Amino acid sequence: MTAVAAHTDHHDDHHHAPHGLKRWLFSTNHKDIGTLYLWFSFAMFMVGGLMALVIRAELMYPGLQVVDPEFFNQMTTVHGLVMVFGAVMPATVGLANWMIPLMIGAPDMALPRMNNWSFWILPFAFTILISSVLMSAFGEGNPSAPNFGWTFYAPLSTKYGPASTDLFILSVHMMGISSIMGAINVIVTVLNMRAPGMTMMKMPLFVWTWLITAFLLVAVMPVLAGAVTMMLTDRHFGTSFFNAAGGGDPVLFQHIFWFFGHPEVYIMILPSFGIVSAIIPTFARKHLFGYASMVYATASIALLSFVVWAHHMFTVGMPLAGTLFFMYMTMLISVPTGVKVFNWVATMWRGSLTFELPMKWALAFVVLFTCGGLSGLMLAMTPVDFQYHDTYFVVAHFHYVLVSGAIFSIFAAAYYWLPKWSGVMPNKFLGELHFWNSLLSVNLLFFPMHFVGLAGMPRRYADYALQFADYNYWVSIGAFWFGLSQLIFVLVCVLCAMKKGEKAPAAPWEGAEGLEWTVPSPAPFHTFDTPPVVK
Amino acid sequence: MQSTLFRRVTAALTLLLVSGVSVASDWTERSNVNLRPGVTNISQDVFDLHMVILWIVSLIGLLVFGLIMYSAVAHRRSKRPQAADFHENVFLEVFWTVVPFIILIGMAVPATRVLIAMDDSSDAELTVKVTGYRWNWSYEYLAYQDDNDVGIFYFSNLKTPAEQYNRPILKDGLFPYGTAADRVGAEPTEKDSTYMLAVDKPLVIPAGVKVRFLVTADDVIHSFYMPDFAIKKDAIPGFVNEAWTLVPEDATGTYYGQCAELCGKNHAFMPIEVRVLAKNEFDSWIAEEKEKAASGPDLTPFSSLESAMELGQQKYAAACVLCHGAEGQGGIGLPFAGTELMTDPSRVQENIDVLIKGRNAMPSFAAQLTPREIAAVITYQRNAFGNNTGDLVQPADVAK
Amino acid sequence: MSEQGLEQRNQRTVRKLVLGAIAMFGFAFAMVPIYDVLCDITGLNGKTSSTAADGVVELDEDRLITVQFVTVASEGMPWDFKPQVRSVKVHPGEITQVNFTVRNPADSTIIGQAIPSVTPGLAAPHLLKTQCFCFNNQTLAAGGEAEMPMIFYLDPALPKHINTITLSYTMFDVTERVMANEDKLAAR
Numbered sequence A: 001m002t003a004v005a006a007h008t009d010h011h012d013d014h015h016h017a018p019h020g021l022k023r024w025l026f027s028t029n030h031k032d033i034g035t036l037y038l039w040f041s042f043a044m045f046m047v048g049g050l051m052a053l054v055i056r057a058e059l060m061y062p063g064l065q066v067v068d069p070e071f072f073n074q075m076t077t078v079h080g081l082v083m084v085f086g087a088v089m090p091a092t093v094g095l096a097n098w099m100i101p102l103m104i105g106a107p108d109m110a111l112p113r114m115n116n117w118s119f120w121i122l123p124f125a126f127t128i129l130i131s132s133v134l135m136s137a138f139g140e141g142n143p144s145a146p147n148f149g150w151t152f153y154a155p156l157s158t159k160y161g162p163a164s165t166d167l168f169i170l171s172v173h174m175m176g177i178s179s180i181m182g183a184i185n186v187i188v189t190v191l192n193m194r195a196p197g198m199t200m201m202k203m204p205l206f207v208w209t210w211l212i213t214a215f216l217l218v219a220v221m222p223v224l225a226g227a228v229t230m231m232l233t234d235r236h237f238g239t240s241f242f243n244a245a246g247g248g249d250p251v252l253f254q255h256i257f258w259f260f261g262h263p264e265v266y267i268m269i270l271p272s273f274g275i276v277s278a279i280i281p282t283f284a285r286k287h288l289f290g291y292a293s294m295v296y297a298t299a300s301i302a303l304l305s306f307v308v309w310a311h312h313m314f315t316v317g318m319p320l321a322g323t324l325f326f327m328y329m330t331m332l333i334s335v336p337t338g339v340k341v342f343n344w345v346a347t348m349w350r351g352s353l354t355f356e357l358p359m360k361w362a363l364a365f366v367v368l369f370t371c372g373g374l375s376g377l378m379l380a381m382t383p384v385d386f387q388y389h390d391t392y393f394v395v396a397h398f399h400y401v402l403v404s405g406a407i408f409s410i411f412a413a414a415y416y417w418l419p420k421w422s423g424v425m426p427n428k429f430l431g432e433l434h435f436w437n438s439l440l441s442v443n444l445l446f447f448p449m450h451f452v453g454l455a456g457m458p459r460r461y462a463d464y465a466l467q468f469a470d471y472n473y474w475v476s477i478g479a480f481w482f483g484l485s486q487l488i489f490v491l492v493c494v495l496c497a498m499k500k501g502e503k504a505p506a507a508p509w510e511g512a513e514g515l516e517w518t519v520p521s522p523a524p525f526h527t528f529d530t531p532p533v534v535k
Numbered sequence B: 001m002q003s004t005l006f007r008r009v010t011a012a013l014t015l016l017l018v019s020g021v022s023v024a025s026d027w028t029e030r031s032n033v034n035l036r037p038g039v040t041n042i043s044q045d046v047f048d049l050h051m052v053i054l055w056i057v058s059l060i061g062l063l064v065f066g067l068i069m070y071s072a073v074a075h076r077r078s079k080r081p082q083a084a085d086f087h088e089n090v091f092l093e094v095f096w097t098v099v100p101f102i103i104l105i106g107m108a109v110p111a112t113r114v115l116i117a118m119d120d121s122s123d124a125e126l127t128v129k130v131t132g133y134r135w136n137w138s139y140e141y142l143a144y145q146d147d148n149d150v151g152i153f154y155f156s157n158l159k160t161p162a163e164q165y166n167r168p169i170l171k172d173g174l175f176p177y178g179t180a181a182d183r184v185g186a187e188p189t190e191k192d193s194t195y196m197l198a199v200d201k202p203l204v205i206p207a208g209v210k211v212r213f214l215v216t217a218d219d220v221i222h223s224f225y226m227p228d229f230a231i232k233k234d235a236i237p238g239f240v241n242e243a244w245t246l247v248p249e250d251a252t253g254t255y256y257g258q259c260a261e262l263c264g265k266n267h268a269f270m271p272i273e274v275r276v277l278a279k280n281e282f283d284s285w286i287a288e289e290k291e292k293a294a295s296g297p298d299l300t301p302f303s304s305l306e307s308a309m310e311l312g313q314q315k316y317a318a319a320c321v322l323c324h325g326a327e328g329q330g331g332i333g334l335p336f337a338g339t340e341l342m343t344d345p346s347r348v349q350e351n352i353d354v355l356i357k358g359r360n361a362m363p364s365f366a367a368q369l370t371p372r373e374i375a376a377v378i379t380y381q382r383n384a385f386g387n388n389t390g391d392l393v394q395p396a397d398v399a400k
Numbered sequence C: 001m002s003e004q005g006l007e008q009r010n011q012r013t014v015r016k017l018v019l020g021a022i023a024m025f026g027f028a029f030a031m032v033p034i035y036d037v038l039c040d041i042t043g044l045n046g047k048t049s050s051t052a053a054d055g056v057v058e059l060d061e062d063r064l065i066t067v068q069f070v071t072v073a074s075e076g077m078p079w080d081f082k083p084q085v086r087s088v089k090v091h092p093g094e095i096t097q098v099n100f101t102v103r104n105p106a107d108s109t110i111i112g113q114a115i116p117s118v119t120p121g122l123a124a125p126h127l128l129k130t131q132c133f134c135f136n137n138q139t140l141a142a143g144g145e146a147e148m149p150m151i152f153y154l155d156p157a158l159p160k161h162i163n164t165i166t167l168s169y170t171m172f173d174v175t176e177r178v179m180a181n182e183d184k185l186a187a188r
Helices: A022-023 A031-059 A069-104 A112-138 A164-192 A207-237 A250-284 A291-307 A318-334 A334-348 A357-380 A382-390 A392-422 A427-456 A465-497 B002-019 B041-074 B090-120 B280-293 B305-319 B344-359 B369-383 B396-400 C004-043 C121-126 C175-187
Strands: B126-133 B136-144 B154-155 B203-206 B208-217 B222-226 B231-235 B240-246 B255-258 B272-277 C065-073 C080-083 C087-090 C096-103 C110-119 C129-134 C138-140 C145-154 C164-173
Touching: A022 A031, A031 A112, A031 A392, A031 A465, A069 A112, A069 A164, A069 A207, A069 A392, A112 A164, A112 B280, A164 A207, A164 A291, A164 C004, A164 C065, A207 A250, A207 A291, A207 C004, A250 A291, A250 A334, A250 A357, A250 A392, A250 C004, A250 C096, A291 A318, A291 A334, A318 A334, A318 A357, A318 B090, A334 A357, A334 A392, A334 B041, A334 C175, A357 A392, A357 A427, A357 B041, A357 C129, A382 A427, A382 B041, A382 B090, A382 B231, A382 B396, A392 A427, A392 A465, A427 A465, B041 B090, B090 B280, B126 B203, B126 B222, B126 B231, B126 C065, B136 B280, B136 C065, B154 B272, B154 C096, B203 B280, B208 B222, B208 B231, B208 C164, B231 B240, B272 B280, B305 B369, B344 B369, B344 B396, B369 B396, C004 C121, C065 C080, C087 C096, C096 C138, C110 C121, C110 C175, C129 C138
Parallel strands: B126 B208, B203 B272, C065 C164
Antiparallel strands: B126 B136, B136 B154, B208 B240, B222 B231, B222 B255, B255 B272, C065 C087, C080 C096, C096 C145, C110 C138, C110 C164, C129 C145
């Protein structure tokens, strides 16, 4: 980087922040990398959302009107992959990058250069994945993009997967490496770089939840890597991991995949728990209720997440002992999750509540995530799961926890911390518009899915029997409404990025506690070069 | 102001949520918002369990949401300028850890009981092997009472005609089927309640008798899902799973199910139809089918091109349309309209061979279609889609 | 804390975590033999052993178990594959032979591999075979026919609540796979 004449505006800056393309390509700054992750995840959210709209356009009426089923399957597959690996996970990593050093009083992440690499792998990984969709839509002969569901079960993916499957495998490996490196970075930073006086039990809960998430990532992303590698060798190198003819077992794939897959969903939601645990106390002007229990509950959820994976596979033909074990373990995981919800309510209780935008989103999260969690408890009951499995009831469940759960918490985090990131308050009118439209549309979109699922509509269906028609119509309306509402948020972010808005003080939210509010808004390029002392 | 309106809206929304899951307690009633009770004892048990759990989670939800709504109103800044100070309460924390745990045990007990009952597939009178394919099912009757060699085997395809579901509004690229306008003359017939559900040859089982299904698959994982019997069992290639049902004697009728595991392009187009007959009717049905199977394939020649075309079109719609298109335009499979294989009279035998033995991705249809049906289909292919060869293929040509 | 010290502590932690990640990658692969072993012991996936049993067993005359035979020809496998009897009733410990007929109607040699599957899965470790065509590949020339024997017995430790067992064989076409392996061996 070219040295520029020293020019200090802020006490913490030693030199000008770098400018231009180099600033972003070669950044080793946790704030810039956090910004990169956040914008990237937002772009992926839009791309994945577009695919969801193709799906909902097709499903609005019975019949095949918009796309043929082959392309429809590609849409459901890539929508899932992009949302899970491209929208939710990078967003939470972006939040981690931005906020963890600020929250623990560290100058940056422990491994800043690895941090850069962790991010920059992602655009390449997703270019590979999305290029297969573009080829499918516009290419000669319409070669299929991955079309086997985001869960890519064998032998559909191994024996019948299109050529783009191998690109998909490469893409997944790249995303996995990015996540593992990011997680290692978080763990090392949190364990080794807290400001003096900040013991583990004094850390903000967001840092705790991310620490635990990072351990989950290091533990299970390699297992996903193993699964896709086995897929690759089954496809091209004559192995038979999942091929009965060669002595293998397709169900083995499901075990390996879900051993990754279940902790993966907790990886997606634990940071959200941390976000909400930061926001509610601020706007209730009251400390988080039961901090220690919250830590233990999060750790229990993480541990239990390793022993529940087969609840995604209740119908494969597991013997009784297996189904009973997994049913009990899955039911058990609702206990620590419930504890967290009750603790949030208790935090609100007899506080002094105001409902600025971050609090609105956080409360919407608590209510709607609980709704999703309760449908999850229903899904845990094996005999009834036989009726719910692979129907829209499951789709409703996971969208409640992921969209009105994880995504809403990410919006909450954005509205909460945008003043710190950009130096201006997010536009209140637009924010309110975004919130209320999203809240109403998300429910119109996903609540009826419970009904059609119970009534028997299977998932990943391009067309359906007539009894499911009315609810599908309304779901599609909700989808378009929800999609349009997110454009409001684009505007909010762009306005903040352009610094158009009410100037934000260092601590814009009365009642907020935490080291991040002791630095100016926007946060200077370098912060905490000298660690603060925490009492 | 906010409080009254807010409370009213909250109350209304909550009511809406709860009413949306109103109970359909009638044995045979089918709600389109709730799980159906189905027709067997097991399915009724499963439904009851579902309702119990639903009530429990609804009450928990209402409690939590109620507390949140209440707090949002009663503890807002304008009412309480000073927040309370507590952030710990050991009793409460223990309480809301232990009480949910107890509720869970309460839920686990009946669930365990039902699961154990579902697991017992012994002493079935009828055993049927169900095999999933891309994209249809086959049923093979293996054993019925003392008859260990029933030997009835047939395929079951979606019956909904292509012109009812294939109505693309755009063509090319993503939408290769052509526009609806291209299909002038193929007006959509009214969709009825069996749209996407009815099949050409349903699975037939007797009422009042325990039936065991051996579920497997030919290619990828499918799933045999019959909501009215509370059955969902994955069909895994190379492995056999079992499921069972006992439909009560008063519940004869037709029930529909669907494939419940993504299996490729036409995952949504391979439904399951089960016709439950009274036991004596089933006995006659099975005797008839056995006779048909034993007497060998029907090789009655077609009297005219038209009669062959009629049967051929029917069979084409059931077995070929999904891959080769309703106009022979192709898709996953090769096109037929105006192709050499279809119009060159010296290639009729090749045409027959492809259907009997399969070729590359095209599976063999020797098991799925009788020689007469194959002859009809080939006749149809060679004379429809503008081919007009005038070739009439007879069953005898196919059977040799 | 010194810059040096922090650097060292960071590196140590990174090392441990990287090792952990690599270990978990290895664990994914280790899951394959673990799965096989667990399934072998418990029969959870319904597979019977692929090696011959020794046939040393006591007869239990009080129980009579129905063993049903089901055959499946996998996708693209043209063989006619049938059991000669649909089911037999045996006592645990009783050594029984069942024959399966197989015919190759295609006009080329095909090598088949039969893969067994037992339901209920818990019965699988108790269904022991002293001889089975499923232990090896079976080669049939064009138009060829064969009678394939399978000799088995039920171990008396079969759980008491099981009295019907279904043994299914799926016949797969492994001609290509076997030829490819032979080519590789020949090339050595």
